[in-house]
Amino acid sequence: MATTQPVGHRIPVPPDFPVEWDDPSHENLFWTRERMHYPEPVKPVIESLDPEAGLNFAAETYDLPIRYHARVINTYRYTAVSPVTMDPEELAAIGERAMENVKPVLARFGEIWETEMLPEIKEHLAYWDSFDLRGATTPELLVHFDETVRRFRRLWDIHFMVGLPMLLSMSLFDDFYRDLFGNQSAFDAFRLLQGFDNKTLETDRALWQLSRKALALPAVQRILQEQAVADVVPALEQSPECAGFLAELRAYLDEYGQRCATSGGNVFDPAEPSWIENPAPVIKNLKDYITQPDRDLEAEMAKQAAERERALAETRERLRGYPQPVVGQFEALLKAAQDGVVLSENHDFWIDFRGSYRIRRVLVELGCRLAGAGAVDSPDGVFYLKFDEIRETLAAVPTPDRRELVAQRKAEMAHFRTITPPPALGTMPPGPPPDDAAGRTLIKFFGGPPQPPTEPGVLRGGPGSPGTVSGTAKIVRSLAEAAKLEPGDILIAETTAPPWTPLFATAAAVVTETGGILSHCAVVAREYGIPAVVGAAMATTMIEDGQTVEVDGDTGIVRVISPD
Amino acid sequence: MTTGVETETDILWLGEVACHDRSLVGGKAAQLSRLAAGYRVPPGFCLTSTAFAGARSHGHVGTGIGNQPVALPPSLFDKLTAAYQTLATRTSLEAPPVAVRSSATDEDGSAASFAGQHDTYLNIAGIDAVAEAVIRCWASFSSERALAYRRQQGLSLDTVHPAVLIQHLVVADVSAVMFSANPVTGKRDEIVINATWGLGESLVSGTVTPDTYLIRKADLTVTGREIGEKQRMTVAIPEGTREVDVPRLLRRQPAIDDAQAIEMAQLARSLDEAMGFPVDVECAFSGDRLYLLQCRPVTRLPASK
Numbered sequence: 001m002a003t004t005q006p007v008g009h010r011i012p013v014p015p016d017f018p019v020e021w022d023d024p025s026h027e028n029l030f031w032t033r034e035r036m037h038y039p040e041p042v043k044p045v046i047e048s049l050d051p052e053a054g055l056n057f058a059a060e061t062y063d064l065p066i067r068y069h070a071r072v073i074n075t076y077r078y079t080a081v082s083p084v085t086m087d088p089e090e091l092a093a094i095g096e097r098a099m100e101n102v103k104p105v106l107a108r109f110g111e112i113w114e115t116e117m118l119p120e121i122k123e124h125l126a127y128w129d130s131f132d133l134r135g136a137t138t139p140e141l142l143v144h145f146d147e148t149v150r151r152f153r154r155l156w157d158i159h160f161m162v163g164l165p166m167l168l169s170m171s172l173f174d175d176f177y178r179d180l181f182g183n184q185s186a187f188d189a190f191r192l193l194q195g196f197d198n199k200t201l202e203t204d205r206a207l208w209q210l211s212r213k214a215l216a217l218p219a220v221q222r223i224l225q226e227q228a229v230a231d232v233v234p235a236l237e238q239s240p241e242c243a244g245f246l247a248e249l250r251a252y253l254d255e256y257g258q259r260c261a262t263s264g265g266n267v268f269d270p271a272e273p274s275w276i277e278n279p280a281p282v283i284k285n286l287k288d289y290i291t292q293p294d295r296d297l298e299a300e301m302a303k304q305a306a307e308r309e310r311a312l313a314e315t316r317e318r319l320r321g322y323p324q325p326v327v328g329q330f331e332a333l334l335k336a337a338q339d340g341v342v343l344s345e346n347h348d349f350w351i352d353f354r355g356s357y358r359i360r361r362v363l364v365e366l367g368c369r370l371a372g373a374g375a376v377d378s379p380d381g382v383f384y385l386k387f388d389e390i391r392e393t394l395a396a397v398p399t400p401d402r403r404e405l406v407a408q409r410k411a412e413m414a415h416f417r418t419i420t421p422p423p424a425l426g427t428m429p430p431g432p433p434p435d436d437a438a439g440r441t442l443i444k445f446f447g448g449p450p451q452p453p454t455e456p457g458v459l460r461g462g463p464g465s466p467g468t469v470s471g472t473a474k475i476v477r478s479l480a481e482a483a484k485l486e487p488g489d490i491l492i493a494e495t496t497a498p499p500w501t502p503l504f505a506t507a508a509a510v511v512t513e514t515g516g517i518l519s520h521c522a523v524v525a526r527e528y529g530i531p532a533v534v535g536a537a538m539a540t541t542m543i544e545d546g547q548t549v550e551v552d553g554d555t556g557i558v559r560v561i562s563p564d
Numbered sequence: 565m566t567t568g569v570e571t572e573t574d575i576l577w578l579g580e581v582a583c584h585d586r587s588l589v590g591g592k593a594a595q596l597s598r599l600a601a602g603y604r605v606p607p608g609f610c611l612t613s614t615a616f617a618g619a620r621s622h623g624h625v626g627t628g629i630g631n632q633p634v635a636l637p638p639s640l641f642d643k644l645t646a647a648y649q650t651l652a653t654r655t656s657l658e659a660p661p662v663a664v665r666s667s668a669t670d671e672d673g674s675a676a677s678f679a680g681q682h683d684t685y686l687n688i689a690g691i692d693a694v695a696e697a698v699i700r701c702w703a704s705f706s707s708e709r710a711l712a713y714r715r716q717q718g719l720s721l722d723t724v725h726p727a728v729l730i731q732h733l734v735v736a737d738v739s740a741v742m743f744s745a746n747p748v749t750g751k752r753d754e755i756v757i758n759a760t761w762g763l764g765e766s767l768v769s770g771t772v773t774p775d776t777y778l779i780r781k782a783d784l785t786v787t788g789r790e791i792g793e794k795q796r797m798t799v800a801i802p803e804g805t806r807e808v809d810v811p812r813l814l815r816r817q818p819a820i821d822d823a824q825a826i827e828m829a830q831l832a833r834s835l836d837e838a839m840g841f842p843v844d845v846e847c848a849f850s851g852d853r854l855y856l857l858q859c860r861p862v863t864r865l866p867a868s869k
Contacts, residue, residue, distance in 0.1 A: 172813065179811035321661075321687065321800025323737040323762045324851065329814060437813075 008428035016419050017074055029069060029080035031425040036446055036514035037267040039494035040478075041075035041413045045363065048387040049149075051268060052079070054156030058164050062101045064438070065094040075413050076421040081442075095436060105165045106172075107332065110339035113346075117158050121350045124151045128358040133365040138394055141365060148362045149387065155355045162347045169340035170518050171441035173333040180330070181318070185554055186463035186517060187526070192312050192334060193341040194526050195305030199349035201527055203256040204502045207282065208297045210252055211289030213245060220245045224287050229483065232283045253279055259353035259499050260360050265478045267497040268352065270360035271383035281479055281499065288506040291487055297505055304527055344523055348498045366390055373399040376406055384409040423450075447516040447535030457560040459543070461536025462516055463553055465525035470550040470561060471508040473543045490549055492539050496521040504528040509551035511539050511558050525553075533558050574615040574640060575647050578608045578731070588612040590667030590727040595859075602838070603831070603856040607654045608731025609647050610667065611698055615640055616726050619702075636695055644698065648691050651732060659689040661733040661800065664697035666704055668726055687733050687800045694730060701728045734855050735800050736848035738819045739764035740774075743862055744781070744832040745842035750866035752842065754787070755779040755829045759819045762797035764846055764857065766807055772796045775819050779829040781836075786822050794819065820849070827854055835859050 008030070013019050021027045055068040069080040085091055105112060128151075131144055170193065177189035214220045219241040227235045236242040236249070257275030260268070275282055312334075319327050367379030375393045376382065382390060384406040393400055433439045451460040471490040476482050482503055485491055491507035493500070495514045501524045504510065509531040512521050516535055525532035531553030533539075539558065543549060548562040576583035578593070579600035586594040589610040599605050622637050636644065651660050664685040683704040685697040705726040740759040745752045758767060758774040766772040772795060778788030797810050820828070828847060831854060835843045842865055846858035 176811045176813055179809055179813075321735055321805075323735075323797065323799070325737055325817075325819075326761060326797075326811065326814060329811070333813075 008430045010427055011422070011424050013425065014422055017422055019073055019425060026069065026071075026080070027426050029082055029426050030429045031069075031071075031073075031078040031080045033421055033423050034070070034077045034079045036495045036519065037497075038077040039265040039514070041416055042072055042077050042266060043269065043271055043383045043413070044386050044409055045270065045383045046077075046266075046268065047072045049152065049270075049359070051152075051156045051159070053153060054158070054160040055163075057157040058160035061161065062098050062105075062164060063094065064098045064164075065091050066438070073425065074419075074421065075416040078425060080426065095438065099437065102165050102168060106169050106336040109165060109169060109336050109343070113162060113339070113343055117162060118350065121155060121158060121355070124155055125350075125354055125358060127151065128362070133361060136365075138369055141369065142391060142394060145362060145366060145387075145391070148359060152355065152359050155351050159347060159351045162343055165336075166340040166343045166347070167441050167445050167518055168437065169333070169336035170344070171444050172437060173337035173340075174444070174517075175437065175440060176330060176333050180322075180326075181315075185466065186556075187466050187554075188311075189337075190517070190526060192308055192315065193337050195301070195303075195308040196338060196342050198342045198345035200345035200498060200501050200520075200524055201301065203349070204505060205298060205301070206252055206256060207285055207502055208289055208505060210248060211286050213248065214286060214290055215293055217242070217245055221290060224283075224290050229280050229283045229287065232287075233279060249279070249282075253282065257282070258357040260356050265494060265497070267495070268356060270356055270363050271380060272360075274357050274360065275499075276357075281482070281502070284483055285502040285506070288485075288487060292505075300529055301527065304529060341523060344518075344520070345498070348520070352498065366394065369394055370402070375399050375402045377403055381406040441518070444516040444518040447514055447519070450535070450537035453542075459511075459533075459536045459539055459558040460556060461511070461513075461533040461539070461558065462556045464510070464512070464515070464517060464519070464522035464532030464534035464556070465528075465530060465553045467509075467529070467531035468550065468552045468554070469509045469531050470548060473545060473547045473549045473560075475540050475543065475545050476503075477540060484545075490551055492543055492549075494540055495519075498524075501528075504530060509533075509553070511536050511543075511549075511551055513537055513539050573612050574618065575643050576610050576612055577647075578605060578610070583610060588614060588727065589729070592665070593667040593727060593729040596729070596731075599856055599859055603835075604854065605856050606732040606734045607651060608662070608729060609651070611640075611644065611728040611730065613727050616702060616728075636699065641695060644695060645691050648694055648730070651730075655732050661687045661689045661735065662694060662730050663733045664688050664694060664701060665729045665731070666701040666726055667729045668705065685803070686805050687803055689802075693803070698728050698730070702726055733800065734848055734850045734857075736763050736850055736855075737761070738824070738849045739767055739798075740820070740828055740847050740849075741767055742828055742832040742845040742847065743842065744836035744845070745862060745865055746778075747844075747862060747865060753781045755781055755832050757820075757825055757828055757832075759825070759828075760792070760794050760797065761810055761814065761819050762799050763805055764848065765798040765805060766796050768846075771807060777820075777825040777829075779825060781829075781833055784826050784829050784833070786825055789818075789822075789825075791816055791818050824849060824854075831856060 050070065052068065052070045059067055065084050066081050067084060069082065071078055083091055084094060128148070133141070136144060173193070174189040181188065214224055219239055220236065223232055223235045223239065223242065236246045253276050257279065260270055260272045260274055319330060363382050364379055367376070367382030370376045370382055370390070370393060371379045373394070381402065385393070385402060389402065389405070393402055447462055453459060471488050473492050474485045474489045476485060476491055476493045479500060482500070485503060485506055487506050488508045490509045490511060491503060492511045495512055496510060498520050504524060505528065507530060510521055510525050511533045512519070513536060514534070515521055519534055522532055522534050531551045533551055533553055533556050536556070536558055543558070543560060547560050550559040550561050552559070573582070573588060576589060578597045580597065583589055583597035584594050589597065589612055593610045596605055619637050619640060651662070652658060666683055683701050685700065688694055688697050738759055738761060740757050741764070743756045746754045746756050757777040757779065759777070760767050760772045760774040767774055773792035774794065775792050776788070776790045777786060779785065780787050794810050794815050796807050798805050798807050831847060832843065832845050835845055839861070842862040844860045844862045845856065848855050848857055
């Protein structure tokens with residue numbers, strides 16, 4: 001693949017975004033900005049972690065016809081996909097073989113997760129919990145660091161061993177349903193997948209229940225109503241009447257708060273404190289939830305399951321006169337996709353959140369040692385170093401000074417934050433990607449190509465979750481900005497990382513610039529029953545805070561109704 | 565009154581010797597009845613020409629163009645209900661879907677083919693719907709189109725004795741057309757199977773590229789196998805059938821495995837031996853059961869090389 005001839009056009013590189021290719025053949029690939037997971041500049045530590053390495057492990061294990069490339073260019077994350085061979089026939093044959101490899105996994109997807117993957121994940125998490133980070137000597141800590149990296153990579157191997165069949169299962173089912181019944185709405189097939197409980201909904205529901213308890217306790221309610229987000233916990237701590245509630249809040253944070261990326265826009269950022277360290281997002285949601293005393297969120301969610309069962313009964317009735325092999329395939333794909341939609345949230349809970357929380361704890365401890373030795377000014381300097389640099393710095397005597405390097409990298413990130421990175425780099429592909437099962441899956445997850453606006457005040461994205469609603473637009477670039485979101489507002493973001501979903505109980509609709517109908521945002525919005533438009537390019541720049549917008553989740557269109 | 569006689573001949577079941585009589589049930593049903601005696605043909609019964617005559621004599625059948633069909637005589641309706649109930653028992657279905665077809669008694673297949681001239685109602689379920697389809701079939705014998713056809717073919721307008729065949733509609737997983745001699749090369753020692761998903765209409769009308777199996781007649785060995793890109797299939801919908809797209813995931817998947825192909829070939833070989841000439845067979849798998857739907861001599865077989 002490295003010797004492929006450039007067939008398409010070289011994409012011009014903007015002068016303020018110089019690119020050096022360490023492997024010259026990489027310039028022949030089509031690199032696109034991966035904004036769905038990383039809308040913002042990424043810290044050097046993420047480059048070293050390279051969580052997406054697991055994607056190629058999965059691609060090799062399932063013998064997929066493509067390989068994945070990811071690199072950070074001028075602090076922004078770009079990805080490319082290359083075929084394993086240039087021979088179209090061979091490629092098609094490998095593609096068919098890959099499907100055959102994935103099928104047995106799909107046949108017992110939920111079971112494989114429960115009996116093989118989840119136990120292994122829990123074993124890794126228990127390993128981290130059993131290690132005394134504070135008590136370890138620095139050499140012991142460095143050994144633990146190596147083991148941490150090894151186990152972390154293994155978690156991400158599992159992540160993609162789940163992730164690929166998970167997305168494929170939902171997409172194959174959607175394809176199959178459309179082939180059978182045509183295409184009444186974008187959501188027909190997905191209605192049959194909704195209403196199953198998962199760890200995301202469990203997390204959000206537990207928080208909702210906490211808010212109902214707060215409503216029953218006047219002292220707690222008053223603090224939530226009157227105090228600013230940052231002052232709520234100290235106020236609760238000072239009030240003896242609130243002790244019980246505070247204990248429940250802490251129990252909630254212990255169970256569901258093991259997640260990073262609480263304030264940044266990037267999905268994965270171990271530099272971000274967990275909810276346990278900084279419960280601000282939880283408090284913000286509690287404050288919003290208590291303004292809705294009469295709402296029954298659990299009943300709303302239960303409706304999704306009832307609607308699913310009704311739609312499923314209808315579909316099965318329609319299939320009565322169909323050949324059994326067709327019906328059997330439908331049922332098999334349905335089962336796999338129903339497992340897939342649950343796993344699409346649960347793998348995040350266990351790997352993306354709980355795994356990342358633990359690597360953050362290791363990195364923070366390393367940061368404390370680095371700061372203690374004077375290599376960096378503060379522990380957070382560790383996130384601007386690469387793994388080798390961390391190891392070398394802590395192992396060397398005397399401790400080398402890394403302050404200059406950290407400052408340089410912070411400055412680099414600050415600089416590129418002011419620059420709009422090009423959406424694509426390298427070489428334009430000679431044609432559209434093949435319309436095969438894998439290609440369709442990727443488009444449904446990452447979203448299709450951006451659609452240029454055809455009339456002023458109208459943005460075109462993709463259908464994410466059905467329904468139409470109007471409300472006040474709130475542009476939220478990071479979770480830290482979510483404070484301005486009030487009940488009934490339209491949440492407009494580049495992407496919504498999974499920790500954002502409790503906001504879906506407050507927002508009337510969601511609009512994202514990235515993602516497709518299988519993205520987290522779309523999946524969770526459907527569970528909440530709120531309209532969503534995904535992949536609406538430039539939504540955060542074209543729409544202004546405070547404008548009234550109408551979100552039509554069925555057509556994927558966002559309309560600015562009032563300019564202010 | 566000739567009630568006793570009517571009771572015996574109003575309704576005859578496929579496979580019964582009496583049902584082999586084309587003057588009572590028509591050529592198509594009589595032939596199916598003979599096959600049903602020895603092979604697994606979907607169960608069914610005929611409302612004979614006697615039943616028609618009885619109903620007409622009681623003024624229950626409209627004649628001429630544009631006549632609205634009228635109700636069945638109560639006694640015949642009761643017999644029809646009982647027969648349909650028996651079919652329900654035999655198929656283990658509460659309201660078995662059936663095909664209701666007219667089968668004219670002078671339709672002997674020798675000179676005139678009535679294909680398409682008389683009504684066929686597919687996927688009818690429930691006694692009231694069946695009774696209505698019977699009345700429509702009866703009425704179709706006197707439709708303008710049918711009468712014109714009979715005039716054109718020089719057939720008598722008076723001697724027609726309409727019978728109606730009511731047969732369990734097997735919701736086929738796979739339908740196939742087989743030839744017990746290769747219709748292309750003329751080879752007598754080779755069985756050719758064309759198989760596809762669903763009911764047989766897409767296959768018969770040629771809208772699908774089926775899977776093709778070649779099987780050596782002598783030892784039933786699969787000698788050739790070509791999997792077609794099966795884009796369309798016929799499925800049963802309430803009160804009929806419909807041709808729909810095959811989901812992409814299944815288009816290039818074999819509709820049958822080798823064991824099923826061999827089971828089909830065995831059926832073709834057995835019919836070929838019983839008839840004494842190469843046959844053209846329609847059959848279908850529903851679950852693991854292979855049903856024989858139709859068997860005719862192969863016409864215009866090229867000389868064997």
